[in-house]
Amino acid sequence: MAEKKWFQDAVVYQIYPMSFQDSNHDGIGDLNGIVQRLPYLQKLGVDVLWLNPIYKSPNKDNGYDIADYKALNPVYGTMADFDHLLAETHRHGMKLLMDLVVNHTSDQNAWFQASQQSRTNPYADYYIWRDPVDGHEPNNWQAAFGGPAWTFVPARGQYYLHLFAPAQPDLNWENPKVRESVWDIMRFWLDKGVNGFRMDVINYISKPAGLPDAPDGGTAGAVGDLVADGPKLNDYLHEMNDKVLSHYDVMTVGEMPGSKPEDAIQYTGLDSHELNMVFQFEHVSLSPNPDTRLGKWNDQPVKLTELKHSLSRWQTELDGKGWNSLYWNNHDQPRAVSRFGDDRPEYRALSAKALGTALHMLQGTPYVFEGEELGMTNVHYTQLSDYEDLESINFYHEFVDQKHLVDGPTMLKYLANISRDNARTPMQWSAEKHAGFTDATPWFALNPNYKQINVDAELADQDSVYYYYQQLIKLRHENAIILYGTYEEIDPQDDQVMTYRRHYQGQTLLVMVNFTDQTVTRDYQQAKADRLLISNYADDQGTTLRPYESKVYLLQD
Incomplete structure (x- = not known):
């Protein structure tokens, strides 16, 4: 095996800042709130904190639409607050990972605001523009959040590509000036002392030559398969490593939907010069729904044999060649104990511990999503008005109101099972009003079970999920066989x-x-x-x- 790296010994804790801890009484989590909770995270034993995006953003997709990469969203605090958080994180013996979103920007980003004005300005080629074909979109691609992946701009007489929401135009990585702009952003944060990046849909940055029509009528899934791991992805990641990453001692994980083990080895080989590891989607995309038109939306349990096959495949094929990232849930996935375990009160804690055991004993770097260490559950909403997530709302309207593929009550069951909003309810710190998350009205409704499931209750119970996760992390730190076996x-x-x-x-x-x-x-x-x-x-x-x-x-x- 190649030289062992510090990230191989690490356990990462993912923080969704908006929902973690409010410190300034506005109902929204913030950076100073995270600082307040650093002793809690240090006690848990984690090594690295990963922050979901905190940049300036209109928040059309909860921060994954960035308007300014070198400025913070004021709801989270100032740059001085960030510098304080970074210093305090390091003082508590932990490292900090930022979310890098560079497949696309916000349509409010200054680059796009200039790009859409004309075909001749300095930013004209920062995005992917195409002429209409027979008066319509350039191809049949559908966006991940529903609707066409193209939006027309009269000033240019062209369409721009957005694989996600119209407010998230895709950057044109073919343009070397775009790449240099990205390297500049990365250096800005690394020079501050940030310890690495989680890279959002990084395997989408190289689009297929000619942007051909996708099969299956251009469904979002078919587009994802067509775009993933494009022809120049290795070149771009090599350049990123050469120009930036190799000059710092950092940890990098690339979110790569659709990637297979053989792809991951290319991008993250232990002796390669690209990334350290990938987030693959195989085990969280196992869907027993036979109606492929509905994509991931279903309410069926995952078959254990399929889950084991997926996890085992990645363990076996990356062993000695690459490094796994290990996770059950994150900001885009439902709560682990509700999806893969059993969130009924009599079994919730047991199955949460069981899931933790199954994952943390594997080879790779484990990621713990905020509240997972408490056994937090899905919120089980029953009406559409409860939801905030753009993806959930869009697909409800598309499948129920427009295409009539499924009835409303059934789709609501699917949302309750798989919606991203399940992960985004505020952290449950106590049984007090608003769960100790805020003393104002929370930006998003709390899971009603916070009075039973919360940090105070878990810390008071030596048999809690929290202390079990603490044990799992300690075992990983103390036993080389868990790391390298x-x-x-x-x-x-x-x-x-x-x-x-x-x-x-x-x-x-x-x-x-x-x-x-x-x-x-x-x-x-x-x-x-x-x-x-x-x-x-x-x-x-x-x-x-x-x-x-x-x-x-x-x-x-």
């Missing part, structure tokens, strides 16, 4: 239990996780283990696995 899948067709081994320098780790509410029996010679490293039950009943029981054994070979 090779992976061996056991019984891939078992549709109740996920079992695997890790092997490293004469030791074996045996990981067993029951994904059901049934009591089952499995014998993998755990009786021969030297010790039980961790379990979510107080006692060990050997071959018996109770509902959502997880246990990890260490054996000497």
Whole structure:
């Protein structure tokens, strides 16, 4: 294996700033609020904090539409507040990761404001413009948030491409001036002392030559498959590394929808000169819905055999060649315990711990999304007016009102299962009014279960999900086998239990996780283990696995 890097030992905690902690009584989380909670995060044991976008933005897509990359959204604070947060994060022994969104900008960005004025100004080619074809859009591409991926601008007599919302025009990475502008942005933040970047849909930056029509009528999914991992992506990432990243000791993770293990090895090989790791979507995109017209929208549980196959494939194929990022949920995914576990009160904590065990014992860098360490659940909204997320609202109207693919109550069930808003309800700090998140009206409604599920309650309970996650993180820091051991899948067709081994320098780790509410029996010679490293039950009943029981054994070979 190549030289070990600091990020391989790290556990990352993702903060959605808008929903984490309000400090100035406006109902919106902010940078000083994060500072207040640094001791909590230090106690948990995480090494790196990743902030979702905090840049100046009209917030059409919750900050993923950036108007000024070197200015902050005033609701989060000033640049002095950011500098203070960065210094305090480092003082508490943690590093800070920024979100870099450079596939697209906001339509309010000065570059786009100039670009749309004419075909001859200095920013005319900063975006992807095309002439109409027979009076219509240049191709059949549909945007990820619904509707055509093209919007017409009369001043230029052309359409611009936006793979996401019309307010998010795609940058033209073919233009070297665009790339230099991006390198300049990256240096600005790295020179401040930021420790790296999470890069939003970075594998979309190289578009296919000629922008051909996509199959399947140009659906968003087909467009994503067509655009992902484009012909010059390696060139652009090499240039990014050469011009910027190689000059700093940083951690980088590229969000890459549609990427496969062989792609990830290209971009993140341990000896390559591009990125450190990718966020792949395979395991969170497993959808049992047979109606492909509905994309990800469904309310069915994921099949354990498919989930295991996906996780195992990435473990096996990247071993010794690349590095995995490990996650169950984030700002774009529903809550893990509701999606992959069981959020009924009697099983919520057990299954949250089980999921943590299954993930944190794998090889790669684990990411914990805010509230995951509490076992926070989906909010289970029942009406469209409860939702804030652009994607959820747009697809409800498209599938229910326009295309009549599904009825309203069914689509609401799908939103309750899979909407991004499930992850964005405010952090639940206490049972007090507004969950201790704010003393004003929160920007977004709290999950009503905050009176039962909150930080104060978890810290007061030694058997809580929080302390279990603390244990998992500590084990990772103390046991090289968890970091570097090779992976061996056991019984891939078992549709109740996920079992695997890790092997490293004469030791074996045996990981067993029951994904059901049934009591089952499995014998993998755990009786021969030297010790039980961790379990979510107080006692060990050997071959018996109770509902959502997880246990990890260490054996000497």
